[in-house]
Amino acid sequence: MRLDHVGVATQDAVSLAEQYVSLFDADLVHEEAFQGMNVCFLDLGNAYLELLEPTGEETTIGRYLAENGPGMHHVAFVTDDIEDALANARAEGVSLVDEEPRAGAWGHTVAFLHPRDTGGVLVEYVEH
Template identity: 35%
Template structure:
């Protein structure tokens, strides 16, 4: 069902101010920056071994990341689990009584299909299921 930890999402106020720590201080590789309009965020992926850190900067005051930062401050937002057949995984989780934020996957960064599980069903951890397109990303 779950293949790996795909990435850990970290909410930040500013990519420009946050990235130097990860790239210059820790020496991690910046893979790229992209805007995800549907989520109202700009994201930067930093490679760390087989996984990535996804830094999320809100692009709008009404984005979920802006709300998160306002309530909790900057920090870990979610853990993304790499899966295949995300639609099947969502149906399976639903039959097991897991509350879903997204009943159907939506498109996220790198054109991946994503869906979030509700923290009330996951021990207060926001989990994202992530199915990458077959592009080696």
């Protein structure tokens, strides 16, 4: 498993992407409207940043921003067997947000673990 990306919640993904391109020498490699979000992926060479902008207040990220403000939202780890990774997390006693893998942004397959069982970190498993 490797670190795939850090997800950042923001009210303006394009503006934040422009700043991060300069601050982190990153490349904007993908933009997508996906499930109530406008998503930008920035490539850092060894990993990505995923910028998540809500399309409205009554969306997952819209509610997250209203409660927490902008900033780090989740950390994603890439695996070549997401079913196996989920089974291992379940065996470790970790609550799953997604009991089964589902479609994620950029055509990937994803599943989230509950932060209450992972040290307060919202964890995503992703299979490309």
